[in-house]
Amino acid sequence: MTTKTIVIDHGSGFVKAGLAGxxxxxxVLSNIVNYTPCQENPGPSYARRQVSLxxxxxxPDTFSYPTERGHVLNWEGVEHIWSFIMNEYREEHEDCPVLITESPFWEPTDRKKTLEIMFEYLHVPTLLLADQLNMSLYSSGHLTGMVVDSGYGLTQVKCFHQGYPVHSSCQMLEFAGQDLSAYLCKSLFKDxxxxxxxxxxxxxxxxxKRKCYVPNNLAEVLFQCTPSSSDKDLMYQLPDGTMMELTPMEQIAPEMFFSPQxxxxxxxxxxxxxxxxxxTCDSSLHPMLMSHxxxxxxxxxxxxxxxRLYNELATSDLLSSTNASLWVGSDRNFSVWLGASVVAQLSSFKSQWVTREQYEEDGKV
Structure with missing residues (x-):
């Protein structure tokens, strides 16, 4: 692609957008929209409201999440977020191609709705839909390996060989960052x-952001979990200045990804x-997959x-004879977007782009 491409990664927690390259x-926008009363808009009750970011x-009670755990629940909210992003870039980069990452839960109807919004309402010239985990692999510069992605709404694992997914390897948990937040909220504020x-x-x-971590050894932390009001490490100042005492279990809340029980x-x-x-993968592929x-x-x-993840893998019976190597980028919270930014510039993906003309000729499907 010779012109600048707008890359949008719409996650359950945040929407990341920017120009490829x-x-x-x-x-980086929160995946949140709100609906406020709009008296200037006559008509039925659902029309007398205004959507904003x-x-x-x-x-404060009018906000909602357009997507949750990879599922689109509110296309109006999604369209509003995408429209805001497009308007921000179009003053300087009019008629840009757009790449949007897609969730593993997307159905053909979701893809059809995405094409409809992009071509009919936002009038983009070309569009590419890209698998989120595949984009994370591209961000690391490899075509073969495993991707472990744990975000706000989903935790996913998938294997790739020579750039292609091993479909049987896709494993998923509808358990992620929002569940950790829910645990802390209940623990901190009780009833x-x-x-x-x-x-x-x-x-x-x-x-x-400030206090939570994953311990190297859970048993040692549990052994040391004795109340001590004099322990300064457990005292924590809230944003409003109030002091709160954190329990060790609250500090190690991310341990739930390793010891959910x-x-x-x-x-x-x-x-x-x-x-x-x-x-689920052929055993001959294990060394290559685990090497990245x-x-x-x-x-x-x-x-x-x-x-902690490396130590858990290194002690696994299945991997005792395999050298596991973890690729941990400093911007790994943006891995999907970064990989999509790379793919948007690759000529090898040229055949996968959909043009507005193709969309119209194919009967808008």
């Missing part, structure tokens, strides 16, 4: 916990998910996550 997405602090309370949302987010959650753990994915395991997604940013 850049080192990072230039826009983010949370309206004057109407008053409200996942839509803005103060509680900010407190949980602040706590996750400790938190009364169903399994499997992420290491188990990875091994289950590997078992791409670790990405926001949950993998917790301190200690990659070290």
């Amino acid at each position: 850049c080192n990072k997405p230039q826009m 983010g949370i309206d602090f004057s109407h 008053d916990a409200d996942p839509r309370n803005l103060f509680q949302m900010e407190t949980v987010n602040h706590t996750q 400790v938190f009364n959650l169903p399994g499997p753990s992420i290491p188990q998910l990875l091994l289950e994915s590997l078992k 395991v791409v670790v990405c997604g926001g949950n993998t940013m917790y301190p200690g996550f990659s070290d």
